[in-house]
Amino acid sequence: MKFLGLIRANLFRKKIRLFLTLGSFAVAMCLFGLLFVIREGFNQGIDVAGADRLIAYNRVGLVTPLPLSYRDRILQIPGVTLVTHQNWFGGVYQDPKNFFPQFVIDPEMQRKMYPEFSIPDDQWQNFVKDRQGAIVGAFTANKFGWKVGDRIPIQGTFLPGTWEFNIDGIYHGTRAKDDETQFWFQWDNFENYLETHKIDRYLGMVGWYTIKVDNPDNSLRVAKAVDALFSNSDYETHTDSEANFAAGFAKQMGNIQFLILSIGSIVFFTLLLVTGNTMAIAVRERTSELAVLKAVGYSDRFVLFLVLSEAALIAIVGGVFGLALAKGFTLLPANVNPVRTFLPLLYLSGGVFVIGIGAALSVGLISGFLPALGAMRLRVVDALRRV
Amino acid sequence: MVRVDGLGGSDSLIQARGLGKTYSRGGEQIHVLQALNLDVQKGEFVAFMGPSGSGKTTLLNLLGGLDVPSAGSITVAGDEITHMARRRLTEWRARHVGFVFQMYNLIPVLTAFQNVELPLLLTSLSKAQRRQHVETALGVVGLSDRMHHFPRQLSGGQEQRVTIARAIVSDPTFLLCDEPTGDLDRKSADEIMELILRLVKEYKKTVLMVTHDPVVAERADVTLHLEKGVLVEADSRQSVSSGGVR
Numbered sequence: 343m344k345f346l347g348l349i350r351a352n353l354f355r356k357k358i359r360l361f362l363t364l365g366s367f368a369v370a371m372c373l374f375g376l377l378f379v380i381r382e383g384f385n386q387g388i389d390v391a392g393a394d395r396l397i398a399y400n401r402v403g404l405v406t407p408l409p410l411s412y413r414d415r416i417l418q419i420p421g422v423t424l425v426t427h428q429n430w431f432g433g434v435y436q437d438p439k440n441f442f443p444q445f446v447i448d449p450e451m452q453r454k455m456y457p458e459f460s461i462p463d464d465q466w467q468n469f470v471k472d473r474q475g476a477i478v479g480a481f482t483a484n485k486f487g488w489k490v491g492d493r494i495p496i497q498g499t500f501l502p503g504t505w506e507f508n509i510d511g512i513y514h515g516t517r518a519k520d521d522e523t524q525f526w527f528q529w530d531n532f533e534n535y536l537e538t539h540k541i542d543r544y545l546g547m548v549g550w551y552t553i554k555v556d557n558p559d560n561s562l563r564v565a566k567a568v569d570a571l572f573s574n575s576d577y578e579t580h581t582d583s584e585a586n587f588a589a590g591f592a593k594q595m596g597n598i599q600f601l602i603l604s605i606g607s608i609v610f611f612t613l614l615l616v617t618g619n620t621m622a623i624a625v626r627e628r629t630s631e632l633a634v635l636k637a638v639g640y641s642d643r644f645v646l647f648l649v650l651s652e653a654a655l656i657a658i659v660g661g662v663f664g665l666a667l668a669k670g671f672t673l674l675p676a677n678v679n680p681v682r683t684f685l686p687l688l689y690l691s692g693g694v695f696v697i698g699i700g701a702a703l704s705v706g707l708i709s710g711f712l713p714a715l716g717a718m719r720l721r722v723v724d725a726l727r728r729v
Numbered sequence: 730m731v732r733v734d735g736l737g738g739s740d741s742l743i744q745a746r747g748l749g750k751t752y753s754r755g756g757e758q759i760h761v762l763q764a765l766n767l768d769v770q771k772g773e774f775v776a777f778m779g780p781s782g783s784g785k786t787t788l789l790n791l792l793g794g795l796d797v798p799s800a801g802s803i804t805v806a807g808d809e810i811t812h813m814a815r816r817r818l819t820e821w822r823a824r825h826v827g828f829v830f831q832m833y834n835l836i837p838v839l840t841a842f843q844n845v846e847l848p849l850l851l852t853s854l855s856k857a858q859r860r861q862h863v864e865t866a867l868g869v870v871g872l873s874d875r876m877h878h879f880p881r882q883l884s885g886g887q888e889q890r891v892t893i894a895r896a897i898v899s900d901p902t903f904l905l906c907d908e909p910t911g912d913l914d915r916k917s918a919d920e921i922m923e924l925i926l927r928l929v930k931e932y933k934k935t936v937l938m939v940t941h942d943p944v945v946a947e948r949a950d951v952t953l954h955l956e957k958g959v960l961v962e963a964d965s966r967q968s969v970s971s972g973g974v975r
Contacts, residue, residue: 344850351838634834637795638848638895639823641816722795726830 349651355624360656363620367660368667370613371702375668377602378694382519383685384598391585393558395455398568399550399587401578404430407547408577416553419567421560426451427548429532431525433496433505435486442482444496444525446532446549455552458516465490465511473531475510479522481687483512485676496525501535501544519689553581610705617709621653625713632717633725642718649714650707657706658699665690665698730768731775731951733960737768742806742935743792743903744768749800750787750958761787762958765801769903774929774936776949783955785939786907792937793826793905794818806902823851827896831908833888835880841867841891842876848899866894869932870924886917893924903935904928910945922948 353360398416400406407429416425429446449470453461461477469475478488488494492509507527515522536545555564565581572579582590625632632645671679672688681688735746748765751758761784769775777785790796792803794810802811805825813821835844845866849859867876870890880888889909896904906925910918922945928934929950938949946952953960 344856347843348839348847348850351836351843355838628836630832630834631836634828634830634836635847636819637793637822637828639819639851641819723790726834 345648349648349655352624352628352648353652353655355628359620359624363617363656364660364663366613366616367657367702367706368664370609371661371664371698372667372671373609373664374606374698374701375665375690375694376671377606378698379668379672379688379690380681380685381598381602382689382691382694383681383687385589388585388588391583391588392458392554393583393585394555394561395584396553396555396561396565396568396581397550397584397587398553398565398579398581401569401580404550406577407544407549408551408579410546410548412551412572412577412579413548415571416551416568419564419571421555421557421564421567422553423556424451424455424554425551426455427529427551429529429544429547429549431496431501431527431532432499434499435494435496440486442485442523442525444527446529447526448529452526455554458520459513460516461511461513469510469528472508472510473528473534474506474508476507476525476527477511477513478509478526479524480512480514481522481676482525483509488512501539501541503535503539505535519687521687523687552584610701613705614709617653617656617705618712621649621710621713622716624652625649625717629720629725632720633722636720636722637726645720646714646718649717650710653706653710653714654703655706657702661699661702664702665695669695730770731773731953732768733766733953735766735768737766740770741768741804742771742773743937744804745792745801746804747801748788748791748798748803750784750791750796751799760958762791762798765958765960767953767960769935769937771935772929772933774926774948774950775938776946776952777937777939777955778941778943778946778952779955784958785955788955789905789907789937789939793828794822823848823899825902827899827901827904829889829892829896829904829906829909831911833880833885833892833912835888835891835895837880840877840879841872841883841894844880844891845876845894845898847895852899862898863894866898867891869897869928870894884917885913886920889913889917889921890924893921893928897928897932897934903937906936906938908939908941910940910942918942918945 398408398412400408410427413425413427416422426448431444431446433444434440435442453459453466465477469477476494483489486494488509490509490511494507494509496505496507497503498505513522514520533545536542553564553568555561561583565583568581569579635645635648636642669690672690679688732741737744745765745767748762748767749760750762751760753759765788777788779785787796791798792805794813798811802809804810808821808825810818810821835841836847839847842863845863846859849862852859854862864873864876867873870893872887872890872894875883875887880891883891889912893909904925909925910921913921925936925938926948929936936949938945940946
């Protein structure tokens, strides 16, 4: 602690240089944090996926439906405890850029299948009784200013026309990363529309099945059994864990992991060069001072420690500031944060914060190492002669 | 009594025997110091003079443990420093040597107080004890009222006083002054010399000083002349035993 004054005084020697270096770290770490936020956003479905849930969809692809009659047959497979189904709706509220996922659901099974979504009982009962009812996630409700009791129009896309819904309830996730953007409405409403408009190709067809198993260890066996049950039929299935299903969605957006790694590596390498150069200059311009420190009894190791601790302090302070900026970005409300239009859940976890500080510290120490080594090896006699 | 004949007794505070320093430059061997003997007693004030390149600063660096001789040995207060490991030599310097440089070499981002405190940070003294030592040292050099000034806020003479305070704050065995007045005007140089003389007379400090200035050298008890790495002449208002050179 008694050397802190010396370290601080050295750091503030050139204030502009200090703030520019801190700024480099802050910008780099802010970018690092945002990259992770985006990665987490894409992986959100994977992180919250139930280990005991499987998704069965048409082997041809997600846009091709499956018969509703499969539900009872899937339920017969040993290890299956629950089955429900969803359809993708893909409607638009006011403007096509107001994207949020809308699902046709089976009200009887939805709450049992997704206990992580919390909704007051009275709201749920109203929804079950109301054929035109809808349940909406808290994020989407906040985004559009919807309240329970509101009546809202949704413009159909592949099922044209204006659909009117009553907001009967608002659900909340019980975990930080739970998806609060979904919009659910009743299967009966959907079927009624298809019958009324004589759209036979979707009648009695579901988008995909969600299957709950009694034990996650049985997941693989059950998935194989489901696919085997419907093999060689007109509607063959592909069954996968919910996590893999979500990962498949993320992969459709490209190799996010690779993108993040590439950008992150370039940022860190550039930062390494910038900070390394700054530290080298900082050490070179006070060669005589380091020599005097050694002359009065400071050891070579102390000088190494002194230079490294300066680099480390810059890295940590700049890193914390940058990550705090990234965190602040995630807290911006949806109406001022355009990223939340396509990635509603922006979340910077404590783990990422720790990794970020670790990465910043590593860059600081690596960039400071060569100048510090030079300072450590400095011979007092040579250094004083240079002055 | 300063001796340069190598016949000084074991009671000498500083004892150099057969001291040599050779540099290799472009394949050529340059003998900066050759078979030099020196005995300095506690409380003596010795000035080294000589032309540029005669080896004055090299001798000071060797005696202060900043450089290692090519030949011979140096013993200070019973410690043979010539073969000390680098780390131990650093510790030894902190305990025994106070350095005063021509260019002051203060750390510009530290106040006078903090500069003087630097050597004490390596000791186990408490903050209050360090403060007391620093205030005493700055008081000795007459800068009690400037202790919170930065070097840029001080004159050259005042900066050199801070350097002297830094050199004496840990009460070292001896002081090495390399051209302490070389960068000062005559008046400031006189003040610095008065201060060094006070350290010798009042505080019984042993001082070894390199200078180009005969007026400054005159203030020392003994002036030794170095020429081409050899002590060729000794001059004293007290007494010097120099064997063949006297």
